[in-house]
Amino acid sequence: MRLFLRPKKQISDESLIEAYRSSGDMGSLADLFSRYTHLVFFICAKYLPAADCEDTAMEIFELLSRAMSIHQVTNFKSWLGTTTRNHCLMKLRKNKGITFESIENMMENEENEKDFMQNYDFEHLLESEALVQSLNRSIERLDERQKLCLKLFYFENKSYEEITTTLQISQDQVRSHLQNAKRNLRILLGKAHYAELSNA
Amino acid sequence: MPNYQMPNTMTRIFYKNTACLSESQIVQYIQNVVSDEERFLIERHITECDVCYEAVQGMSKLGPNIDVKVTIDRLAHRLDERFVKKRTPLMRSPITYYSIAATALIILASTWYLSFRNPYRKLIADNCRPYPNTIPLVRDTKSATLLESALTQYELEDYRNAAELFQKLLSVEPGNMKGHFYAGVSYLMTEEPDKSIEEFKTVLRSTSEFSIEAKWYLAWAYLKNKDMDQAKHIFQGIADGQNAFSEQARNIIKELN
Numbered sequence: 001m002r003l004f005l006r007p008k009k010q011i012s013d014e015s016l017i018e019a020y021r022s023s024g025d026m027g028s029l030a031d032l033f034s035r036y037t038h039l040v041f042f043i044c045a046k047y048l049p050a051a052d053c054e055d056t057a058m059e060i061f062e063l064l065s066r067a068m069s070i071h072q073v074t075n076f077k078s079w080l081g082t083t084t085r086n087h088c089l090m091k092l093r094k095n096k097g098i099t100f101e102s103i104e105n106m107m108e109n110e111e112n113e114k115d116f117m118q119n120y121d122f123e124h125l126l127e128s129e130a131l132v133q134s135l136n137r138s139i140e141r142l143d144e145r146q147k148l149c150l151k152l153f154y155f156e157n158k159s160y161e162e163i164t165t166t167l168q169i170s171q172d173q174v175r176s177h178l179q180n181a182k183r184n185l186r187i188l189l190g191k192a193h194y195a196e197l198s199n200a
Numbered sequence: 201m202p203n204y205q206m207p208n209t210m211t212r213i214f215y216k217n218t219a220c221l222s223e224s225q226i227v228q229y230i231q232n233v234v235s236d237e238e239r240f241l242i243e244r245h246i247t248e249c250d251v252c253y254e255a256v257q258g259m260s261k262l263g264p265n266i267d268v269k270v271t272i273d274r275l276a277h278r279l280d281e282r283f284v285k286k287r288t289p290l291m292r293s294p295i296t297y298y299s300i301a302a303t304a305l306i307i308l309a310s311t312w313y314l315s316f317r318n319p320y321r322k323l324i325a326d327n328c329r330p331y332p333n334t335i336p337l338v339r340d341t342k343s344a345t346l347l348e349s350a351l352t353q354y355e356l357e358d359y360r361n362a363a364e365l366f367q368k369l370l371s372v373e374p375g376n377m378k379g380h381f382y383a384g385v386s387y388l389m390t391e392e393p394d395k396s397i398e399e400f401k402t403v404l405r406s407t408s409e410f411s412i413e414a415k416w417y418l419a420w421a422y423l424k425n426k427d428m429d430q431a432k433h434i435f436q437g438i439a440d441g442q443n444a445f446s447e448q449a450r451n452i453i454k455e456l457n
Contacts, residue, residue, distance in 0.1 A: 026283050026284060027284060029283055030279065030280065030283045030284045033279055033283065034276065034279070035220070036220070036251075037272060037275055037276050037279060038222070038223035038226070038255070038272050039220060039221075039251055039252065039255045041258075041271070041272055041275055042226060042254070042255035042256070042258035042259045042262075043251070043254045043255050043258050044258065045258035045259065045261050045262050046254050046255075046257045046258030046261060047258075050261075050262055050263065050265070050266045053271075054271055054274065054275050054278075057275055058275070058278055058279070058282070061279055061282075061283075062282075065283065077220065077249075077251055078250070078251070080251065081250050081251035081254065085254065150213075153243070153244075153247075154212050154213050157236065157240060159239055159240075159243060160243050175246070175247055175253065178247045179247060179248075182213065182214075182247075185213070186214075
């Protein structure tokens with residue numbers, strides 16, 4: 001039976017982590033890791049030679065299982081990404097092994113990196129004509145590059161590749177502009193909606 | 201001011217976070233074999249998700265020499281082997297602990313029972329009978345001697361009381377070989393072969409009328425003590441002689457062999 005190829009999507013990561021931490025249920029840990037096996041492997045491929053990726057991924061899952069039995073993990077996906085990236089970088093620097101202290105630091109960093117605006121819920125405002133007008137105004141207030149990327153990607157349905165060609169920038173820059181544009185839009189829309197509610 | 205309004209503008213930008221990309225989504229995206237809508241959904245996700253974005257970058261670096269599906273399947277199997285098949289749970293629920301404790305107790309008890317259980321139990325039960333009382337008894341409790349009182353208990357098959365009374369007798373009459381002999385048989389019946397052996401040895405060191413009987417029961421006492429060699433040696437001695445127990449002793453040796 002290959003549990004790692006049959007992920008149970010209906011249970012949240014947090015529930016699986018809790019099951020593992022409270023009862024040592026390795027099946028829960030296996031289910032959790034199965035969701036991210038390919039992602040860890042691919043991230044390893046970003047940093048390391050292809051031949052090293054499989055073994056490195058195994059090392060990372062070992063580290064995670066040990067760390068999870070000790071530490072409370074609140075945002076597993078984010079922590080997984082950071083741990084994978086750091087482990088790959090450490091291998092590149094020929095630093096063998098990873099200490100629990102460094103894992104703890106990573107976890108603290110993850111907590112600090114949480115975007116407090118991520119959870120702002122605009123869905124209940126989707127039908128609001130006022131909000132659509134606010135959106136138009138807010139987009140116009142964005143930095144030129146951010147506005148261009150936003151328009152090309154969300155409104156003209158251009159791919160990352162097409163945007164890089166059009167604007168002569170890298171994919172990382174496209175992504176960065178899109179992220180910044182969204183973040184700024186949230187802030188602007190949040191302020192606009194607050195003003196709208198205040199005037200009502 | 202331009203109007204960016206589209207039917208689903210807001211949901212296209214401010215969508216709720218979706219599940220991470222699957223292996224096939226990443227592979228097909230890099231191979232550019234996805235529809236425009238799929239491509240948009242994938243790129244919208246990687247705009248927000250660092251993990252998937254890095255995974256896509258990693259996949260794009262993998263050359264054609266790597267069979268991604270085979271490699272990831274193999275990795276999944278290795279994880280399966282490591283975390284599922286060879287699991288070593290750190291903690292379990294209390295019920296599981298109780299179950300483990302109960303099982304361990306049963307195993308220990310069984311081991312104890314099997315290790316202490318005498319393999320000659322049936323042979324002993326079938327052949328080792330208490331020696332009958334050959335001494336006439338005065339049934340009057342007031343005038344009965346200590347020996348008679350002990351033998352009365354012996355006849356009543358209350359061997360524990362009998363053994364106590366024989367010990368009282370022997371404390372005042374240590375040379376009473378009848379007392380030693382019947383005390384030995386009583387201990388044999390109460391499953392105290394060590395004490396029994398001592399009593400019979402005392403009888404055998406004397407010139408008691410119970411010598412051959414003491415030998416016979418001494419052999420059984422050794423057998424109850426699982427001292428097969430000693431028991432067999434004594435049975436052989438009885439079998440080689442001509443006495444009331446010789447025939448039985450020969451049969452016992454056959455059984456023991």
